[in-house]
Amino acid sequence: MKKLFALLFVVLIIACNDKKPEAKIIPKPKFVYEFGYRLNDYKVINDTIKSGENFSEILTKNKVDYAKIFEIVNKTKDSFNIRSLRAGKPYTILAKNDSTQQAQVFIYRRSQVQYTVIDFKDSTITVHNGKKPIKTVIKTASGIITTHLSHAIKSQGLNPYLTYKMADDIFAWSIDFSKLQKNDKFRLIYEQFYIEDSIPVGIGKIKAAYFEHNDTPFYAFNYMVDSTHKAYDYFDDKANVLRRQFLKMPVKFSRISSRYNLKRRIAYYGNKIRAHKGTDYAAPIGTPIESTANGTVIESRYAGGNGNYVKIRHNSTYTTQYLHMSKRLVKVGDYVKQGDVIGKIGMTGNTAGPHVCYRFWKNGVQIDPLREKLPASEPMKKNKKPAYLKFIEPLKIQLDSIEYPPKNILF
Incomplete structure (x- = not known):
């Protein structure tokens, strides 16, 4: 019996040793x-x-x-x-x-x-x-203001561009941002661009915004108004356009160095009257010049004392011109939107310093835009309102549901 058990034990050992080893799984190389x-x-x-x-x-x-x-x-x-x-x-x-x-x-x-x-x-x-491939992520933000808007944005680690978009683009004609009140509030829904899934590379459109100033609510929704030119505008919750037809000036962060003056006298020309039919905005060479309204470029060239200039027809009534550019960035026939950069500040033509001479025509006559009561943008057509109101409905619900920062975290 002992010999039989010993023989069985040897057979089991041999059987175990004959067992084939499991195949190793070799991972495929990761290609980058x-x-x-x-x-x-x-x-x-x-x-x-x-x-x-x-x-x-x-x-x-x-x-x-x-x-x-x-x-x-x-x-x-x-x-x-x-x-x-x-x-x-x-x-x-x-x-x-x-x-x-x-x-x-x-x-x-x-x-x-x-x-x-x-x-x-x-x-x-x-x-x-x-x-590089760009990934777009829809994000939200909110804030309660105790000092000023830029501080509220910066304190939360948000992109400073959001300050510009709200103050100079969306609500520029509705709210005086130099007179914000303590406890004014804002909510935003916006696009954040990323590369490689996690590296932020800029802000896209603000899709919807809410600003409460002096206990008065202001809504803004980004909506396509011209599919041919891919033109968007901001409207409130009642479909009223927020933007004026013309920007206040063609250069940001500038100063007026010479106003429209039909009786201007210049010492260089023997103190004779030389009418100045434009408004000069001084800024460093290379500063972007923006189109003050939507329109079509009808001239883009160099001409004598005007230097490099661009002329834009906005409609049958209004035309604008931008002189002394160092560089023109648009050509005849281009359709430009309000705020598009059309050139850079320079000193070409007859000029004593870097600036853009901004000229403004109404019905073919040059006028002073600072004295003109400029029109509001065209209202939304009645037949488009139902589609717009349906479009903003979910955005408004989302906007209203965004929570403000905790009371102990104020900016």
């Missing part, structure tokens, strides 16, 4: 893609352009010879200006994943979103501009 390339295939070098460093120096230190650099510069000169590289801007080099580590691709990161790729790994050298 960016800028249109599989980064695993390259040695990735991230760096920043140093002060005084140029394109040639960057490629030289990344093992590209002078003959190749000359070829790259020559073949890309019509599509990419290598002199546009700016110190402090990041760039990425994709180099060979071998002992040479020679650069194959140069990526200039113009912003967090936009970049330019120069690919010279093959005999064909290519250049293209790209954008």
Whole structure:
């Protein structure tokens, strides 16, 4: 019997040893893609352009010879200006994943979103501009004001652009933001843009806003009014437009250096009367100039004393003109919306300092816009109101349900 048990024990041991080992699951390699390339295939070098460093120096230190650099510069000169590289801007080099580590691709990161790729790994050298995928997230915010709006926004870690949007864009014609009261309140529903799911890169539209000033409620809802030109405007909860037809001025944070004056005398011209039929807004060279209303560009050129200028027809009654630009950013036939940047402040033509001369026509006659009672924007057409009111209904419910910060956290 003992021999039988011993034999069974040996058989069991052999059976256990003959058991096949479990197969190991080898995870698939994780591939990383960016800028249109599989980064695993390259040695990735991230760096920043140093002060005084140029394109040639960057490629030289990344093992590209002078003959190749000359070829790259020559073949890309019509599509990419290598002199546009700016110190402090990041760039990425994709180099060979071998002992040479020679650069194959140069990526200039113009912003967090936009970049330019120069690919010279093959005999064909290519250049293209790209954008990182942007994710839009709808967010909400609220605040109770104890000092001023910008402090309420900043104290909560919100984007300062929200202050500008509310004060200078949405409620500019409804509320005097220099006279806010303690305990005024706001609620917002807005778009936040992200890249790589978590890196914020800006604010999109404010979809809906509520501001309570002096115990008076003000609503604003962003609504498309022109599908052809993708034009949006802000209306209140009764479908009344919030915006005036014209902005107060074509330059933000500016000062009037010379007013409209038909009896102006100039010492340079022997103290003779030289009528000034515009309003001058002084600002540093390069400051953006905005169209004061929606319209179509009818002139964009350089002409004598006017220098670089743009002229816009807004409707059959009103036309505006913007003189002395350093750079024009629109061309004849372009449709521009109120607040669009159409050029930059300069000193072209006859001018003693950087400014924009803003001229205003009504029925073909130049007038002083500061003395003119400018019209409100066109009201919403009656046949469009039902669709609008249905559109804002869920937004208003969401807006009204946003809670304010706790009483012990005031700004």
